[in-house]
Amino acid sequence: MASVTYDHVVKRYTADLTVVKDFNVEIKDKEFMVLVGPSGCGKSTALRMLAGLEAISEGEIRIGDRVVNNVAAKDRDIAMVFQSYALYPHMSVYDNMAFPLQMQHMKKDDIDKRVKNASRILGLDNFLKRKPRALSGGQRQRVALGRAIVRSPKVFLLDEPLSNLDAKLRGQTRIELQKLHRDLQTTFIYVTHDQVEAMTMGDRIAIMNAGILQQVGTPGDIYDHPANLFVAGFIGSPTMNFVPATVDNGTAKASGLEVKLPKPVSAAKGTLGFRPEAVTDRVVEGGPTMKMKVDVVERLGSDQFLYGQVGADQVTARVDPRMSVQPGDTVQLGLDTRGLHFFDAETEKALI
Amino acid sequence: MDFSVLLTDLPTLVVVIIGVPAVLAAYIVGGEYLVRRLPDKARPSVRPWIWVAPALLLVAGFLVAPAIGTLAQSFEDKNGAFIGFQNFAAQLAGFPTGGAWIAIRNNLFWLIFYTLFVLAFGLLLAVLFDRVPYESVVKSLIFMPMAISSVALVVIWKFMYAYQPPGQPQTGTLNFILNTVFHQDPRTWIQDESPLLGLFPLNDMALIGAAVWGIVGFSLVILSAALKGIPGDLLEAARVDGAGEITIFRRVIFPLMMPTVVVVGTTLVIFALKAFDVVYAMTNGNYHTDVLANRMYQLLYNSHDFGGASAVAVILLLTVIPVLIFNLRQFRAVEARR
Ligand SMILES: Nc1ncnc2c1ncn2[C@@H]1O[C@H](COP(=O)(O)OP(=O)(O)O)[C@@H](O)[C@H]1O
Numbered sequence: 001m002a003s004v005t006y007d008h009v010v011k012r013y014t015a016d017l018t019v020v021k022d023f024n025v026e027i028k029d030k031e032f033m034v035l036v037g038p039s040g041c042g043k044s045t046a047l048r049m050l051a052g053l054e055a056i057s058e059g060e061i062r063i064g065d066r067v068v069n070n071v072a073a074k075d076r077d078i079a080m081v082f083q084s085y086a087l088y089p090h091m092s093v094y095d096n097m098a099f100p101l102q103m104q105h106m107k108k109d110d111i112d113k114r115v116k117n118a119s120r121i122l123g124l125d126n127f128l129k130r131k132p133r134a135l136s137g138g139q140r141q142r143v144a145l146g147r148a149i150v151r152s153p154k155v156f157l158l159d160e161p162l163s164n165l166d167a168k169l170r171g172q173t174r175i176e177l178q179k180l181h182r183d184l185q186t187t188f189i190y191v192t193h194d195q196v197e198a199m200t201m202g203d204r205i206a207i208m209n210a211g212i213l214q215q216v217g218t219p220g221d222i223y224d225h226p227a228n229l230f231v232a233g234f235i236g237s238p239t240m241n242f243v244p245a246t247v248d249n250g251t252a253k254a255s256g257l258e259v260k261l262p263k264p265v266s267a268a269k270g271t272l273g274f275r276p277e278a279v280t281d282r283v284v285e286g287g288p289t290m291k292m293k294v295d296v297v298e299r300l301g302s303d304q305f306l307y308g309q310v311g312a313d314q315v316t317a318r319v320d321p322r323m324s325v326q327p328g329d330t331v332q333l334g335l336d337t338r339g340l341h342f343f344d345a346e347t348e349k350a351l352i
Numbered sequence: 353m354d355f356s357v358l359l360t361d362l363p364t365l366v367v368v369i370i371g372v373p374a375v376l377a378a379y380i381v382g383g384e385y386l387v388r389r390l391p392d393k394a395r396p397s398v399r400p401w402i403w404v405a406p407a408l409l410l411v412a413g414f415l416v417a418p419a420i421g422t423l424a425q426s427f428e429d430k431n432g433a434f435i436g437f438q439n440f441a442a443q444l445a446g447f448p449t450g451g452a453w454i455a456i457r458n459n460l461f462w463l464i465f466y467t468l469f470v471l472a473f474g475l476l477l478a479v480l481f482d483r484v485p486y487e488s489v490v491k492s493l494i495f496m497p498m499a500i501s502s503v504a505l506v507v508i509w510k511f512m513y514a515y516q517p518p519g520q521p522q523t524g525t526l527n528f529i530l531n532t533v534f535h536q537d538p539r540t541w542i543q544d545e546s547p548l549l550g551l552f553p554l555n556d557m558a559l560i561g562a563a564v565w566g567i568v569g570f571s572l573v574i575l576s577a578a579l580k581g582i583p584g585d586l587l588e589a590a591r592v593d594g595a596g597e598i599t600i601f602r603r604v605i606f607p608l609m610m611p612t613v614v615v616v617g618t619t620l621v622i623f624a625l626k627a628f629d630v631v632y633a634m635t636n637g638n639y640h641t642d643v644l645a646n647r648m649y650q651l652l653y654n655s656h657d658f659g660g661a662s663a664v665a666v667i668l669l670l671t672v673i674p675v676l677i678f679n680l681r682q683f684r685a686v687e688a689r690r
Pocket residue numbers: 013017019037038039040041042043044045046
């Protein structure tokens with residue numbers, strides 16, 4: 001149990017290869033923090049610096065009040081679940097879980113108690129004598145979790161722990177991990193490239209791109225108020241609609257859409273952003289409207305997605321499933337301006 | 353030079369170059385033709401035999417038959433008369449210094465120390481070089497002696513072990529070091545039978561040392577490959593789990609390398625049992641450094657004692673076979689785990 005602080009942390013492999021740039025995050029005690037971003041953006045590197053597996057080029061990482069820059073991995077009291085699980089292939093499930101406790105020179109009885117307890121929580125009781133080779137992917141993943149939870153570490157690190165599981169198991173494990181976090185009352189730092197995992201699991205989310213931290217906030221916060229174009233496009237599925245627009249006298253003009261901005265902006269050019277659910281089949285008198293030439297209709301039962309052209313721009317709309325639309329139709333749609341965003345053309349920062 | 357011999361042998365050459373592939377091709381085509389004419393059901397069980405038959409014939413003719421011949425000879429006297437186990441009795445008489453006993457003792461030394469040193473040095477070097485820049489260059493250097501013939505190796509090590517009486521300039525590397533660094537009298541490394549550490553004859557150890565130098569690259573390369581085969585994740589996981597580097601080696605790296613260590617070890621045991629060339633070229637078995645393979649050679653070509661030589665060969669074969677079987681099993685187990 002401890003907080004974790006990244007203070008102006010930089011990771012540089014060579015003079016011109018910097019993979020983590022000026023990284024600043026404060027992760028609170030007992031928080032479930034998700035670090036999310038596209039592949040190769042430096043998430044694992046950020047996590048590995050905290051674990052002590054990568055040297056820190058600049059800045060400071062603190063666990064609690066202790067600066068750990070020069071503390072060896074083995075002395076940081078951190079548990080980590082690797083994407084590959086990294087189970088010791090020559091040890092039984094029991095020994096895999098007992099290993100970190102043996103490293104602490106714990107008494108055999110205590111080790112036994114803790115391993116049995118973890119195996120009960122994770123449903124591994126029947127597999128304790130098996131070697132990892134004889135386990136399924138899901139079971140291996142549990143052993144990796146077990147090896148981490150037996151120690152009650154200060155901080156619990158998980159690097160894409162679900163990416164080798166099939167979709168169904170991933171969904172289940174996601175829920176179990178949240179339960180585990182509640183029961184363990186420990187700081188979790190969870191790395192993933194999957195925004196759905198991030199949105200569903202995190203108390204807070206930190207979004208990275210190209211080594212730079214983009215935004216930190218609660219899932220709702222980030223969804224409703226993305227700080228920039230990248231975050232807006234990365235979070236949410238289907239993705240937010242982006243249409244290039246010019247601003248004239250408080251009104252944004254796009255190729256097939258005109259909308260009065262709810263707030264004045266300083267830029268003359270930029271990108272208008274609105275999520276598919278902000279596009280509605282209810283056209284409000286005097287409100288913004290658009291004509292969409294529908295290319296594809298996707299009915300998902302509870303939802304109906306329309307993909308089509310508005311002027312020269314591609315737009316996705318989530319509409320009432322009872323609305324009857326065929327591909328090729330042209331429909332009149334409205335826009336809920338409460339979910340409207342506007343991004344500066346130069347800086348890509350959100351102005352609204 | 354007289355090339356006429358080439359001309360007279362031309363027909364032979366033609367037969368070899370054209371005839372052998374032709375016969376093989378004819379065999380394959382003919383065999384396949386016959387297999388096709390068999391009923392459908394019989395084909396799968398017959399076809400493999402057609403393909404392995406040539407190899408089986410070669411093995412039978414050049415390996416099994418001579419082995420059986422040797423076995424038979426080990427029960428015969430000089431005139432080919434059956435004399436039961438007398439040859440074996442002669443070789444095993446006069447324990448502990450008569451018959452083949454010195455050779456057996458030395459083979460035991462070889463088996464223990466040659467295997468142990470080669471494994472230990474190979475493992476140590478593999479681990480040390482794993483994190484060194486220019487690793488491949490350094491490993492190539494260590495591997496180099498593998499490319500030298502054993503006789504050349506012995507020539508090199510005779511320089512290392514060369515001896516001049518005390519007071520004279522020492523030309524041998526070891527004696528030079530002994531003299532200038534440790535201020536001690538030179539030793540006759542390959543003749544001196546005085547026990548090292550009160551146990552093992554110095555000259556035996558000197559021979560083993562030279563052979564170890566020659567083969568350590570082999571174990572280095574294989575063990576190094578095994579070391580590289582261990583996923584980096586495992587070592588990182590162990591580090592995060594709180595293990596120090598030595599513990600990681602003991603608890604993670606070494607156990608994972610164990611199957612390979614066993615395969616290399618048993619291969620070395622076989623090499624040790626077959627040890628011949630270094631002994632033959634360095635001492636020819638004198639000064640009580642004889643080993644079984646050299647004794648067999650001496651009995652055969654110097655004493656013309658075919659029965660005795662065959663008996664030694666059989667003893668050697670019987671000790672090697674169990675190791676060989678174990679080695680093959682272990683090798684298959686390692687392969688299966690990939
Ligand atoms: N040892 C290394 N040397 C040089 N570049 C590296 C090294 N490790 C990772 N990188 C680079 O750093 C970037 C970030 O990697 P990583 O943190 O693994 O990304 P992520 O986990 O977000 O997918 C990648 O572009 C990767 O190629």
